[in-house]
Amino acid sequence: MKMLKPQTLRKADSKSNLDREDAWMQVIEFAVIFLATWLNPSAGISIFLLKLCFQILKVLRHHHRPPKS
Numbered sequence: 001m002k003m004l005k006p007q008t009l010r011k012a013d014s015k016s017n018l019d020r021e022d023a024w025m026q027v028i029e030f031a032v033i034f035l036a037t038w039l040n041p042s043a044g045i046s047i048f049l050l051k052l053c054f055q056i057l058k059v060l061r062h063h064h065r066p067p068k069s
């Protein structure tokens with residue numbers, strides 16, 4: 001059985017944390033967009049801006065991540 005170095009374990013754990021954060025961001029995005037649509041379905045521009053904000057946030061989060069090894 002091959003033993004992993006502590007650094008490798010930390011990198012793998014860090015990756016799973018980042019994946020978990022991405023999953024939570026998708027859940028939050030869905031909940032916010034759903035709530036906004038449910039409260040005011042005719043507010044198309046507001047919903048569009050909310051989606052745009054989440055897309056920008058996703059790009060910025062991925063841009064500032066440490067490089068994968």
